[in-house]
Amino acid sequence: MITALDVFWVTVAVLILGLGFWLQWAPLRSDRPKDRPADWSGLGPFLLSHRTIRRKPGRGTAHLLAFWGVLVPLTVVILAQFRLVLPLTLANFLSLLLDLLGFLALGGTVYFLQQRLRSGDTGGPRRSLPPLFILAFILLTGFLAEGTRLRLDPPEALWASPVGWLASALVPGSPLFLQLLIRSHFFAVLLLTALLPFTFFRHLAAASLNVVYRNQGPRGALNPARLADSAPGARTVRDLTWKQLLEAEACVSCGRCDAACPASLSGKPLFPRKIMSAIWNQMGRSRFQTPDRVPLLEETISADEIWACTTCLACVEQCPVFVEPVDKILELRRYRVMGRGEIPREAVALIRNLELYGDVYGRGAAHRSDWIFDRELPRSAPGASPIPLLLWTGCAVAFHPRIGEVGRALLEILQAGGQPFGMLGPEEACCGDPVRRLGEESLFLDLARKNLETFRRYQVREIVTLCPHCYHTLKHEYPRVAAEFSEGYGPLPRVFHAAEYVLDLLAERRLEFAYPYEKRIALHDPCYLGRINGVLDPPRKLLRSLPGVRLMELERNGRNGFCCGGGGGRMWLIERQGRRINHLRAEEVIRTGAEVLATACPYCLTMLEDGVQAVSAAPPRVVDLLELVARSLTPPSRGERGSEGP
Secondary structure, eight states: OOOHHHHHHHHHHHHHHHHHHHHHTGGGSOSSOOOSOOOGGGHHHHHHHOTTGGGSHHHHHHHHHHHHHHHHHHHHHHHHTTOOOOOHHHHHHHHHHHHHHHHHHHHHHHHHHHHHHHOOOTTTGGGGHHHHHHHHHHHHHHHHHHHHHHHHSOOSOGGGOHHHHHHGGGSOOOHHHHHHHHHHHHHHHHHHHHHGGGSGGGHHHHHHHHHHTOOOSOTTOOOOOOTTSSSOSOSSGGGSOHHHHHHHHHOOOOOHHHHHOHHHHTTOSOOHHHHHHHHHHHHHHHTTOOGGGOOOGGGTSOHHHHHTOOOOOHHHHHOTTOOOHHHHHHHHHHIIIIITOOOOTHHHHHHHHHHHHSSTTSOOGGGTTGGGTTOOOOOOOTTOOOOSEEEEOHHHHHHOHHHHHHHHHHHHHHHHTTOOOBOOGGGOOOOSHHHHHHTOHHHHHHHHHHHHHHHHHTTOOEEEESOHHHHHIIIIIHHHHHHHHOTTOOOOOEEEEHHHHHHHHHHTTOOOOOSOOOOEEEEOOOTTTTTTTOOOHHHHHHHHHSTTOEEEEOSSOGGGOOOOSOTTTGGGSOOOSSSOHHHHHHHHHHHHTOSEEEESOHHHHHHHHHHHHHHOSSOOEEEEHHHHHHHHHSOOOTTSGGGSOO
């Protein structure tokens, strides 16, 4: 039992623990709005199962063993202070459980120690070495103390303490040595408790809080920038929200984000872990600085790093503790673009086109319906009737010749299904996704408010689009714009990706496939459709429903799919460093031996067509899955693209 002096030392350790967290987390106590509601219900299952951590079996299992091996004995020690009396058999089984858990925890700790010692990253994983050594010391002294006790007073049931029995062969049967081990064990526990806020182990608290305040809304949806600020975006860590700073504290530097990041894998200078580490370091440097002395984030995060990001959210998908590096990168872009007027020179024409013409290609509203050629289709006009279902064309369908073919395939499908719809024609403007991802928030808001007003005027109730970027922006980001800048807007339209909508038509038996397409088809999941919005099954179900199709999965597919390299505004930027991301993906496609590569995104279609032609002398045909659907509805014409497939 602990003495009054022990209680004093425990109190001191707990006070240091609380004061340490108060000092270390001073940057988190900001007056910025708490934009994330707490969800405590998810913390228990997360801690007990380590579901996201166990995606990496080795490290995840070691972490789980260390967690349980510390939690259960600590709970038993606390309960033992209440002098509970247990039946002998139950006490023996509890002793066996504690012995085994402690041994497994020691194994997990040793695993992490050797992993950290082998790591060359002195600023990341090696920060955890001191507390890991203390934890290993606590576990070892605990077993040695148990072994000494068994040496002095052997119990009848040795099976209840197998590890202690093995340790008894290594220690003398000395009462003095036993007391030395017990006191060393006790004070090591207090030392680890007191040092917790000042070591890497404080991520235990930060990661748990980050689980509680994890993003419960749409993944990848951005909040509007604070345009009223003198310099929107993040110039220093004090321009980030408390939640963004909490994520920097929660980051465990495991490197899973780097292993999934297409920019990192293609040899570019961006490493999401380094971004989070830089923010964490700046938090430490700015803790007690006056506002004019706070270090700038650009001192440790370069322009090449932030412009390499494709915003594919592969890093977010892989993070075991729900850290989101992408929104910090976009805050850095916002500051550079709106606060300092710095933007990659290739993007200047894009912004000018949107400002003057309302589309990314600079063609103008008068030409937005040219892609339909001479088809007789409904077009909106002032005073026209409401449009219950709006076909949102987007800039690519309207102005890119190759993507226009996909748009016409969607028209054929809707007409074959007898689905009435309308279009905005010259009244449609770009959704604003490219410039928002490039950091130009004010232009995005102008475009969004213009489109929202058009939706309201035509009483649009549903929207279907074939572009995942338009889909994501219209579905998840326009509602935030409407809530903040358009009071009394009313109900927003429901938004569907074309794959979802066409699958519904098929389920209602409004479409019938008559013409087979006997090819080996690999499916590329667009990041903004699959990983970010979870639309994974509709493309697969559509392809499997086509006669003759043999669907193949790429090595990296679904939520773990690999980016084409076009997101985050990268479609309009030049890759000057490392390899081209679309080439890496194209090589993966070539290795499958697929005859056709299907996707469901204009960006992916463009990037992967270029990619496969660059890396293969006999590249597979790259198509949008809507083209395959349309081809199966109507006979392929000789001499046209459909004669050999779309």
